[in-house]
Amino acid sequence: MTDQAEGLRKKEAGIASGPDPSLPPRVISVTSGKGGVGKTNVTANLAYALSETFGKRVLVFDADLGLGNMDVLFNLRPRWTLKDFLFEDRSLSEVLVPGPAGIRILPAASGVEELTALTPEQNLKLISAFDQLGEEVDILLIDTGAGISENVLTFNLASQETLIVVTPEPTSRTDAFALMKVLNRRYSGKPLLFLANMVRDRREGLELYDLVSRVADRFLPDLNLSFAGYLPQDPSVTQAVRNQKALAEMLPGAPFSTAIRQVARDLLSRPPREMLQSGIGLLMKRLVDSRQTREGVSGGG
Ligand SMILES: Nc1ncnc2c1ncn2[C@@H]1O[C@H](COP(=O)(O)OP(=O)(O)O)[C@@H](O)[C@H]1O
Ligand SMILES: [Mg+2]
Incomplete structure (x- = not known):
């Protein structure tokens, strides 16, 4: 850890820091309607902040199956x-690769190509393997x-x-809305956290959120959407991508690094309501439920 990083950690860690061996892992997916809005950078930097600044044990799952590039961003050369x-x-x-900050x-x-559509059995294999890692992980971040x-x-x-993740581009907004609509239909009340990326400042982030949530209030009244924060448009992000390092x-x-630590801090200060009785086991149950819902068996999620 650099001196600067050490200093930041001490200053910023606060009460939410340290591993949570007694709690099941918190599982957060990072997604977007439109591609190229910053999901992978958000995931990598959030993982770094949660681990380095807040001492959490973080597992990142590159679930952009078939087109993943998290390894490139972290300059890893995975064997498997x-x-x-x-x-x-x-x-x-065997397949897990160590990255920065643990x-x-x-x-x-x-x-x-076989990975672009996982079968339900493959999903279950994956999820039960995660389940076994439960005690070693505080937070599982999934870059979809x-x-x-x-x-x-x-x-x-x-x-x-x-x-x-939503950017000010109109297409990012409309695609985010379409995604929320589909997610909400499958799982009404699912906690959705709006993260404004590539904005000028917090104000523009909030404006973007207002725009989307106003439409949602009208057309999707049971949507459970809240503001998770903003990340500024920052040319150093591209520089970090070129250097294959998380900017944080x-x-x-x-x-951007300061802002992502704020997002991490806010996330940690608001654990999900179902935190205590959930974890990765619940993830597995949900997958099965969502399959049943899709196949018209019974209500899930
Ligand atoms: N806050 C930001 N400021 C400047 N550039 C950004 C920001 N967030 C993402 N980018 C750039 O946007 C591009 C797409 O980011 P990426 O994380 O790969 O998106 P996704 O995973 O959603 O496809 C990258 O070139 C990255 O450098
Ligand atoms: Mg990506």
Whole structure:
């Protein structure tokens, strides 16, 4: 840890810091309607902040199956990927790769077509493997792909909370709305957290949130949407991507890095209501439920 990072940690950690061995892991998916809005950067930097600044044990799952690039962002050269876990019987602990600040990463395979639509059995295999890691993990972050494909929906339905990344581009807004609509239809009342990315300041972030939540109030009255914060448009993000490092690590004092620590702090200060009786076991149940709902068996989620 650099001196600067150490200083920030001491200053910012506050009461929410440290591992939570007695609690089941908190499972947060990071998603968006439109691609290219910053999900992977948000996930990587949030993971770094939660781990480095707040001392949480973080597992990152690159669930942009078939097109994952979390390993590239963290400059990892994974020997095995999700593909080896699902098809070659590698154990999850063999496939997990250590990242910065003690983060562990489950890398997705890139360009593997079989992974673009996981079967329910593959989903269950994955989820039960996560379940066994439960005691070693405080927070599981899932970087999903964009859009409303079945894989994306599955991971978003299975998590306890879904962070929806939205930028000021009108297409990002409308696609986010479409995604919320589909998610809400499958799982009414699912906690959705709105994260404004690439905005000028908090004010623009809140304006963006107001715009979307006003439409939601009108058309999706039972939507459970709240504001998770904002991240500024910051040219250093691109620089960090080129350097294959999380910006929060590369430049802890950059505006984006400060903002992501604030998002992490706010998340930790508002654990989900179902936290205590849930965790990854619930994730598994939800997956089964969402399958049943889809197949018209009975109500889920
Ligand atoms: N807050 C930001 N400021 C500036 N550039 C950003 C910001 N967030 C993301 N980007 C840039 O947007 C591009 C897409 O980001 P990425 O995380 O790969 O999106 P996604 O995973 O949603 O496809 C990257 O080139 C990244 O550098
Ligand atoms: Mg991505």
